[in-house]
Amino acid sequence: MSSNFSPIKELPFNISFNEFQSALSESVNHETICEPIKQLINNTYHRRRDIFISIRKWVDIKNYANKDHHVVKWELKSNSNELFFAIGVASRKKAAADIAASLLLEKVNLAINFEQNISGLPNYRGHCYTWPTLITFLNDPEFSRCLMNGLALIRQEKRDNFKTFYGLKELHKNYIKGTRNGPLVVDHLPTGIENKYQDWRKVAESYVRSTGRRDVLNVDAALIYIIMQLRDSVSQDYGSPGGDSRLFYRDLFDQIEKEFRLKEINPFRHFNQVAMKFSYNCKCGAQNEPIDLEMNSLTVAPKYHDDLGVKSLQEFLESSLMLSNQTCSKNNDGMICNEPIVDVSKLEFINAPKYLVFTIKDVIPASIENPKDILMCSELKFKVGQTNHRYELKSHGFQISNDVQKTLRDTEPQDDDSQDGTHTCVMIKTNDEWKEIDNNKVLEPLRVYKTIKQRMLIFYRRID
Ligand SMILES: [Zn+2]
CATH class of the missing domain: 3.30.160.100 (Ribosome hibernation promotion factor-like)
Structure with a gap:
């Protein structure tokens, strides 16, 4: 060009x-x-x-x-x-x-408030589960800066196993290039490509010849390269179509952290890693046991106790309940306790990353009586030391069943709809407007989600 x-x-x-x-x-x-x-x-x-x-x-x-x-x-x-x-x-x-x-x-x-040229991604093999993470981050200039930092670090390191990171960098490059003049257009699905991972290029070349859409192919190639890295390093499950958007997000960034070996030099450390400390008790006898944690997401139950008085995700965070899936790490005579922890106290967050990412559990824990919805507020306050940082709701992915997909554009799904979902869509806010992304289609949403739902992956972006 x-x-x-x-x-x-x-x-x-x-x-x-x-x-x-x-x-x-x-x-x-x-x-x-x-x-x-x-x-x-x-x-x-x-x-x-x-x-x-x-x-x-x-x-x-x-x-x-x-x-x-x-x-x-x-x-x-x-x-x-x-x-x-x-x-x-x-x-x-x-x-x-x-x-x-x-x-x-x-x-x-x-x-200047540029109109963001947001685009979905081609979905040839059931990779819609990667969209919430990828569409959110590929459109963020801060993500681009992290890639740049990562490349600079790699030049200093004398190792070559940064494959997942390179895959992400290639995907970013091809996505930015492919969407320069508008959203990616996937007008002709290449036939027979659905389950191909290894020899997809053979099938895809004929598609390029017939449509001239090399940009779509290059985006697809970079995506499959990342998926193959996860298949080889994390789980065989990535070798076949379909997946869970929450797992993909966590696996991808855990894998990149591994490639950089030291969390201190992970280029995404201040992008999506949240650090905290707190104390807990345990039935093994641990009292006010201190713990430091750094995670790329916070796991939240989809409902709260009626009597807890929580109205928003922010209050829910502060209630510390989200840490209830942690286990005791106390070493008792050479054995790690591993019991679920109780009585979390003195929770303090240590950093304010660019993104706070929430993964919502599959089911409402049985311990929650009279479950109530948690509001997915458009803004979160997040306290680090004496400073209150503000985060705005940027995007979220949700899984829906193919057979109810049409009606779900009109109404917020019921709990059981979102549980057995097989197709993932993304809601993303660009220039104060919500867009609904379904594969490569960018749609005007017919509704906005007000409460969190099971299996969601939610992204909040820091605004100050
Ligand atoms: Zn214990």
């Missing part, structure tokens, strides 16, 4: 010392997103010529502290003559240009 556009001329400029110093410190602290120049020129400037009238680039070299520093400045001008610019400083010119582009995109994305 970029070859269709004339290259951008580099103009000389002379940066002032003050401007240089502030650009230098901003550059050092900035984490660039994936392929920032392509994103800036192709995906932002050329795609939104209705908003932008010009793009310009300046270059300079500054000697500072006995070192040559490359300086690159990018500038976008809007049709209302508003100027957006950013300056990157680095020892290499390409790096300086990347940083400046990434910084500029950040500014522009904050200032």
